[in-house]
Amino acid sequence: MQTEKDLLEDCIKENRAAQKAFYDRYCRKMMVVCQRYAKSTQEAEDILQEGFIKVFANIKSFRGDARLDTWMTRIMINTALNAQRQKLYLLPMVDVAVIDLREEEQVSLSGLHLSELISIVQSLPDGCRLVFNLFAIEGYSHREISEMLAISEGTSKSQYNRAKSLLKIKLSQQENKYEKFGEGKV
Amino acid sequence: MRNSEKVKFEDAWQKAFENAEQAPSENVWTGLEQGLNKAETVTMKRRVVFYQRLAAASIVFALVLGGITTYFISSLGHQQEVSAVNGNSSKIPKSDEVIDISDPIISSEKSNNNIIKR
Numbered sequence: 001m002q003t004e005k006d007l008l009e010d011c012i013k014e015n016r017a018a019q020k021a022f023y024d025r026y027c028r029k030m031m032v033v034c035q036r037y038a039k040s041t042q043e044a045e046d047i048l049q050e051g052f053i054k055v056f057a058n059i060k061s062f063r064g065d066a067r068l069d070t071w072m073t074r075i076m077i078n079t080a081l082n083a084q085r086q087k088l089y090l091l092p093m094v095d096v097a098v099i100d101l102r103e104e105e106q107v108s109l110s111g112l113h114l115s116e117l118i119s120i121v122q123s124l125p126d127g128c129r130l131v132f133n134l135f136a137i138e139g140y141s142h143r144e145i146s147e148m149l150a151i152s153e154g155t156s157k158s159q160y161n162r163a164k165s166l167l168k169i170k171l172s173q174q175e176n177k178y179e180k181f182g183e184g185k186v
Numbered sequence: 187m188r189n190s191e192k193v194k195f196e197d198a199w200q201k202a203f204e205n206a207e208q209a210p211s212e213n214v215w216t217g218l219e220q221g222l223n224k225a226e227t228v229t230m231k232r233r234v235v236f237y238q239r240l241a242a243a244s245i246v247f248a249l250v251l252g253g254i255t256t257y258f259i260s261s262l263g264h265q266q267e268v269s270a271v272n273g274n275s276s277k278i279p280k281s282d283e284v285i286d287i288s289d290p291i292i293s294s295e296k297s298n299n300n301i302i303k304r
Binding site: 014016019020023027028029031032035036044045048049050052053056057106107108109112114115117118135136137139164 | 193195202203206211217219225
């Protein structure tokens with residue numbers, strides 16, 4: 001098995017076999033990133049494909065300052081945001097004062113399969129899904145999100161609050177489903 | 187749902203997706219490979235256009251350089267011709283040059299003068 005450095009050098013030389021090996025090594029992890037931002041698996045695969053073309057086109061510029069998968073995740077996120085940018089004008093503007101972000105709310109996801117989690121995230125409306133991913137999973141601040149999506153900070157906060165409420169409803173529905181069918185969590 | 191399993195909302199989601207993997211369909215690599223081939227073709231075309239332009243520029247440069255060289259060589263030849271002509275005219279004797287006494291007329295004049303003095 002080639003080391004990451006050797007694989008990178010061969011990819012810079014546009015060696016197709018190395019590019020395939022590189023893709024095989026990282027595609028599954030990047031697929032989950034794309035699934036989180038997309039509305040469907042088909043859309044996620046389109047983002048993944050376009051994202052990898054950008055990765056190979058810009059692989060020379062990877063300096064090793066960040067981890068390779070972190071660098072690739074950023075490319076996937078930017079590709080996903082560009083693909084969905086036209087939907088962002090649909091985000092409603094909400095007054096910041098009416099937003100109640102309860103930071104200390106707790107939740108358990110340990111009993112859910114990855115496919116269920118992805119399905120729950122994909123069920124969120126477009127704006128909510130983007131803001132939820134960027135804030136909760138990627139760890140960006142609302143100010144950074146407002147700049148990335150060209151929306152107000154208040155809109156980012158309100159969209160996140162809405163995402164949180166919707167996710168709680170989905171999780172409790174999932175829990176009820178398990179209880180109804182008498183299935184214990186794995 | 188046990189309370190002990192519960193963690194902060196954001197941490198729970200981060201942890202759930204941390205190192206998560208899911209295989210995409212085979213179609214993604216097929217499409218990606220086609221995209222890479224297309225990108226390579228575009229790069230190759232750009233390279234061909236670049237080298238064509240470079241070749242054209244080299245020919246123009248060579249022609250200009252050849253023209254300039256020819257011009258200088260021809261003008262140098264002309265200068266040499268002019269200087270050669272000037273070189274012949276300088277062979278006309280000047281007034282202060284030594285007169286050849288072996289000339290019979292001059293030597294007879296000189297001997298006549300000597301006779302008079304005596």
